Amino acid sequence: MLDLKKITQALGDLDEKNLLDMLNEFIASGPTVEEAREVVAACQEGMTLVGDLYEKGIYFVGDLIFSGEILTAALALIKPVIGAVNGPKVGTMVIGTVQGDLHDMGKQIFKNMAEAAGFEVFDLGIDQPVSAFIEKVKEVNPDVVGMSGVLTLSLDSMKDTVEGLKEAGLRDDIKIIIGGSPVTEAACKRIGADAWTINAAEGVRMIQGWVS
Ligand code: B12
Structure with missing residues (x-):
């Protein structure tokens, strides 16, 4: 090793x-x-x-x-x-780095691990506005929405995105997980997400729990 x-x-x-x-x-x-x-x-x-x-x-x-x-x-x-662990599809997720944030390494790691765990992942990319999350959720009706951000300011964009999903009547049908270094329990509560983590492997275990 x-x-x-x-x-x-x-x-x-x-x-x-x-x-x-x-x-x-x-x-x-x-x-x-x-x-x-x-x-x-x-x-x-x-x-x-x-x-x-x-x-x-x-x-x-x-x-x-x-x-x-x-x-x-x-x-x-x-x-x-x-990615060697291939199996049946266990769930669907929309993921993106929120508006104003150009960082995508953490998102990529979480995405890769979620795919390896059997999730079909729709990756919006970086710097994604609220409308992009709403449109994709309407289109693919996912089990999970994942939001990534490493700037302190990204926490506000995450909150806006959750609010936008609520206003579009989509919030109750999905679980939301947020990740990235500034994310905390308090931020998760303020944002209105269902779960948070700064560890991609832990995040995958959480979303697996939601779809099992
Ligand atoms: C690489 C990097 C960049 C690269 C990004 C390249 C890329 N393609 O991503 C570039 C050069 C573009 C960049 C730009 C900037 N950066 Co920068 N960057 C970094 C750096 C060094 C590493 C980030 C990273 O990739 N970490 C590794 C990943 C793997 O960790 P992670 O994102 O936390 O992800 C893990 C978990 O959080 C989790 N996770 C992540 N997302 C998700 C999502 C979900 C749903 C789940 C479940 C889990 C999950 O899984 C991952 C694996 O476990 C950090 C410093 C740091 N220590 O983080 C600064 C840092 C984030 N950057 C910073 C800054 C200030 C900037 C700039 C403003 C610099 C400038 N003056 O232009 C710009 C901002 C541009 C913008 N609008 O976004 C600051 C942010 C400060 C703050 N608190 O807001 C940091 C913290 C540096 C610092 N110490 O000052 N940056």
């Missing part, structure tokens, strides 16, 4: 070559889905290191962009292992 701390550090250091070399070796060793999930979590911690260095003024926006690219490449390598 890989040294997860080295994975975290390589991403924190923006050492793309070292990280991808380690991941290629890991994939070649035939890992389990659980091991692959641990590697995803280690990558997420690496992004936290990047965020800390950005806050300290050591990294700049260009470094954030580069870290996003490295994480995308890392996830592309790991996804086939996580």
Whole structure:
């Protein structure tokens, strides 16, 4: 098994070559889905290191962009292992990053894991207005709506989206889960979502509970 701390550090250091070399070796060793999930979590911690260095003024926006690219490449390598659990469709979900927020790494991870767990996922993308959520929910009648956001301001967009779904008469037919680093229990209550998490694997367990 890989040294997860080295994975975290390589991403924190923006050492793309070292990280991808380690991941290629890991994939070649035939890992389990659980091991692959641990590697995803280690990558997420690496992004936290990047965020800390950005806050300290050591990294700049260009470094954030580069870290996003490295994480995308890392996830592309790991996804086939996580996506190896194929089975019958267990439910349907609409997901998107809310208006004003361009971050999508966390959403992608949650989406990949939900798909691996058997959900059909309709991904709206980033910076999605309330109307986009409403239209898609009307179109595909999902079991679950997932909203992602990592900016503090995204919490307001999430609240607006829940309000919009209520006004459109769609709220009572769906379960809503929110995720992203600023999300908390208090924010979840204020927003009016059914569940929250900052851990994609936990989020998948929650939505599995809703459709089982
Ligand atoms: C990479 C990055 C970027 C990249 C994004 C690339 C991309 N394609 O996503 C780019 C360069 C575009 C970017 C831009 C900006 N960023 Co930025 N960014 C980051 C960084 C370093 C990492 C974010 C990330 O991908 N984390 C890794 C993922 C995996 O974690 P996650 O999103 O929390 O997701 C996990 C869980 O939360 C959960 N999850 C996530 N979504 C969902 C949804 C559901 C339904 C569920 C169940 C679970 C779930 O699952 C994931 C896995 O467990 C963070 C720092 C940090 N520590 O987070 C700053 C950070 C988020 N950015 C920040 C800022 C300020 C900006 C900019 C304003 C910078 C600027 N001056 O332009 C812009 C904003 C643009 C905008 N309008 O959105 C701040 C936000 C501050 C705040 N509190 O609002 C942070 C915290 C950096 C900092 N410390 O200051 N950023």
